[in-house]
Amino acid sequence: MTRDEALFEYLLRLGDNTLILGHRVSEWCGHAPVLEEDIALANTALDLIGQTQLWLGLAGEVEGKGRDADTLAFLRDAWDFRNLLLVEVPNGDFGRTLMRQFLFDAFHSILLGKLMKSSEPRVAEIAEKASKEVSYHLERSADTVVGLGDGTGESHARMQAALDYLWPYVGEMFTGDEVDAEMADAGIAPDPASLREEYDALVGKVLAEATLEIPDSQFAHKGGKTGSMHTEHLGHLLTQMQWLQRAYPGASW
Amino acid sequence: MQHPSVEQVWDWLSAVPDPEIPVISLTDLGIIRDVEWQGDTLVVTVTPTYSGCPATSIINLDIETALRKKGIEKLELKRQLSPAWTTDWLSEDGKRKLEEYGIAPPQPAGGPDRCPRCGSQNVEKVSQFGSTPCKASWRCKDCLEPFDYFKCI
Numbered sequence: 001m002t003r004d005e006a007l008f009e010y011l012l013r014l015g016d017n018t019l020i021l022g023h024r025v026s027e028w029c030g031h032a033p034v035l036e037e038d039i040a041l042a043n044t045a046l047d048l049i050g051q052t053q054l055w056l057g058l059a060g061e062v063e064g065k066g067r068d069a070d071t072l073a074f075l076r077d078a079w080d081f082r083n084l085l086l087v088e089v090p091n092g093d094f095g096r097t098l099m100r101q102f103l104f105d106a107f108h109s110i111l112l113g114k115l116m117k118s119s120e121p122r123v124a125e126i127a128e129k130a131s132k133e134v135s136y137h138l139e140r141s142a143d144t145v146v147g148l149g150d151g152t153g154e155s156h157a158r159m160q161a162a163l164d165y166l167w168p169y170v171g172e173m174f175t176g177d178e179v180d181a182e183m184a185d186a187g188i189a190p191d192p193a194s195l196r197e198e199y200d201a202l203v204g205k206v207l208a209e210a211t212l213e214i215p216d217s218q219f220a221h222k223g224g225k226t227g228s229m230h231t232e233h234l235g236h237l238l239t240q241m242q243w244l245q246r247a248y249p250g251a252s253w
Numbered sequence: 254m255q256h257p258s259v260e261q262v263w264d265w266l267s268a269v270p271d272p273e274i275p276v277i278s279l280t281d282l283g284i285i286r287d288v289e290w291q292g293d294t295l296v297v298t299v300t301p302t303y304s305g306c307p308a309t310s311i312i313n314l315d316i317e318t319a320l321r322k323k324g325i326e327k328l329e330l331k332r333q334l335s336p337a338w339t340t341d342w343l344s345e346d347g348k349r350k351l352e353e354y355g356i357a358p359p360q361p362a363g364g365p366d367r368c369p370r371c372g373s374q375n376v377e378k379v380s381q382f383g384s385t386p387c388k389a390s391w392r393c394k395d396c397l398e399p400f401d402y403f404k405c406i
Contacts, residue, residue, distance in 0.1 A: 036379055036380040036382075036390060037380075039380065039382050039383065039384070039390070040380050040381065040382040043382040043383075043386055044382070046303075046305040046306075046307070046386060047303060047304060047305045047386065048305070049305050050301075050303060050304030050305020050306065051304050051305070053304070053305075054304055054334070121335075124335070125334040125335035125337075126334060128334070128335055128336070128337045129301075129304055129334050129335070129337045129338075130304060132337055132339075132406045133303060133304065133386075133406075136381050136382070136404070136406075139381055140380070140381045140382065
């Protein structure tokens with residue numbers, strides 16, 4: 001694998017995380033429990049889709065085969081996606097959506113902080129832009145996790161159930177492969193395992209404040225970022241997200 | 254033919270309103286990073302406020318329309334991501350106009366220093382997010398009016 005091939009794969013991982021999570025979060029548009037939450041979720045989704053345009057745009061440029069961000073987003077099939085399994089799981093209830101958001105935001109903010117120092121300037125400048133937006137996402141999702149976790153009996157139980165369900169998807173963030181090794185060697189991106197300590201400290205602090213208990217298990221679902229095995233949910237998501245371009249190729253407005 | 258001067262172009266751009274908050278101009282917002290002539294092509298460098306802001310493409314269209322009207326034929330719009338846009342680049346004039354319009358201008362402390370309607374400092378945050386990506390929702394506990402706060406980034 002050449003360095004550019006590894007960089008292309010790595011950029012797909014970044015762009016597919018924001019694309020798939022952005023799409024999932026946008027499913028709440030018009031359905032959130034209160035207006036402020038609806039607006040907050042729609043804004044978060046919008047930021048994530050904006051970041052996707054930058055990451056996948058750069059991926060297409062690095063690949064050099066004439067594929068732009070739209071082509072990569074709308075004309076690849078499930079096995080070519082490189083997002084974490086965490087971001088493709090269905091929204092569940094509002095509590096689960098916010099717990100997933102928090103677990104991802106914490107990882108995202110730590111990762112972007114490192115990518116701002118990337119040896120590849122095109123990566124560093126996107127990370128610089130995205131990191132400002134993500135600090136608001138994290139503030140919002142952490143506040144909501146604390147509010148609901150340390151809330152009523154009902155909200156606490158739902159948040160604990162959400163954490164129990166989602167925790168096995170956290171481990172994948174810190175797994176590494178030859179793509180990560182190539183990126184770390186080149187100083188383009190950090191070794192994923194090196195982010196774990198900071199992540200556990202940040203997440204541990206917020207979840208303790210939320211009176212929630214982290215499950216005592218190291219088991220991790222894997223296969224999303226390498227593309228070796230996605231969940232069944234990704235295909236269903238793509239049928240919605242890609243429908244227009246599949247049915248009317250090249251449609252634009 | 255003589256080119257219009259760079260100063261002249263900046264002046265024209267200062268009359269182009271932001272599409273979402275028309276009370277301030279694109280130059281007030283601080284997103285025009287550079288204007289220069291490269292041969293007979295005018296190059297305008299623009300930085301996005303938020304990466305997903307839908308106003309970005311409208312802003313580019315508005316810049317192009319405004320400059321074409323002034324007779325600029327060869328125009329290139331360049332996107333610049335770094336240094337990332339910051340609310341520190343909002344002009345003082347822009348901040349004043351925002352407040353008059355009812356939007357609390359960004360403050361280094363991270364929240365509005367007073368209600369843009371009644372001036373009370375007794376305000377509370379409703380949400381980090383508001384009607385556009387650049388704004389948050391706040392509420393005045395004295396006059397009881399909700400208001401937008403232009404987020405500091």
